[in-house]
Amino acid sequence: MKNKVLAALLVIGIIFSLAACEQQKNILPPGEDESLTFKTTSLIYQNGGYTTYSLGSVGFQFTFTKDTLIVEDGEEVKAYEISYDEVPLTIEEFKRQFIKNYKIPDISSYKNMVQYNLCESTNDSPGYRLYILDSQYWVGTIYRNYIWRIVSVDLVNEEL
Numbered sequence: 237m238k239n240k241v242l243a244a245l246l247v248i249g250i251i252f253s254l255a256a257c258e259q260q261k262n263i264l265p266p267g268e269d270e271s272l273t274f275k276t277t278s279l280i281y282q283n284g285g286y287t288t289y290s291l292g293s294v295g296f297q298f299t300f301t302k303d304t305l306i307v308e309d310g311e312e313v314k315a316y317e318i319s320y321d322e323v324p325l326t327i328e329e330f331k332r333q334f335i336k337n338y339k340i341p342d343i344s345s346y347k348n349m350v351q352y353n354l355c356e357s358t359n360d361s362p363g364y365r366l367y368i369l370d371s372q373y374w375v376g377t378i379y380r381n382y383i384w385r386i387v388s389v390d391l392v393n394e395e396l
Contacts, residue, residue, distance in 0.1 A: 263391075264352065264366070265320040266302055273299045274389035280374055281341050281386040283334075298375055298389060305354055305364055316364065318354040325349035325367065333365075333376075333383045341386060346370050357381065 266272050276296045299306040305316045323329075327344055330351075334340045343349060346369040356378070357363035363378030367386070377385040 264300065264368075266300055268302055271299050271301045272391060273297060273393045274373060274375070275392045276375075276387045277390050278388045279385070280388055281339075281383065283338055283379075283382070283384045285335070285384075296375070296387060296389075297392075300366075307364075314361075316355045316361070318364070321353040323351045323353060325351040335382050343369055346372075 263272060274297070276298075297308040299308070300318075303317060303319070305318045307314050307316070325343075326349070330343055330349075331340055348368070348370050350368045352366040352368075354364040354366055357380060362384070365376040365378060365383070367374040367376060373389045373391070374386050375389055376383045
């Protein structure tokens, strides 16, 4: 009897875990008139080189809507037109996104990896990518088609 109860609890736990993962995956992209706001929690990667324009400070807040990314760094607020181009992410593909001379973050411990190409960099503005690694969210800032900075972010509010 004890084994049946433990088995039933295990099955229930697995079902709730799968439902939570599926619910989390479905928050992006936000629907019409919805937004998600994420706040930077830590710096994961910073390229040591320089850019021809400022990438802003690391203390960002990112607000995602259906077709816009709003980046706030305390002093400036910039809006970028985006699309959520979902790309399955492999370790090899991730490594190709960096300039070879800099230490690349290790993502080998993650099981579920997805990349969203949000917008490309231009001559006068950065591009952005969103990485979902299991239950972690990272925002990558792109400069000249390479990752220039990655920050870890946490969801702070969801306006539905």
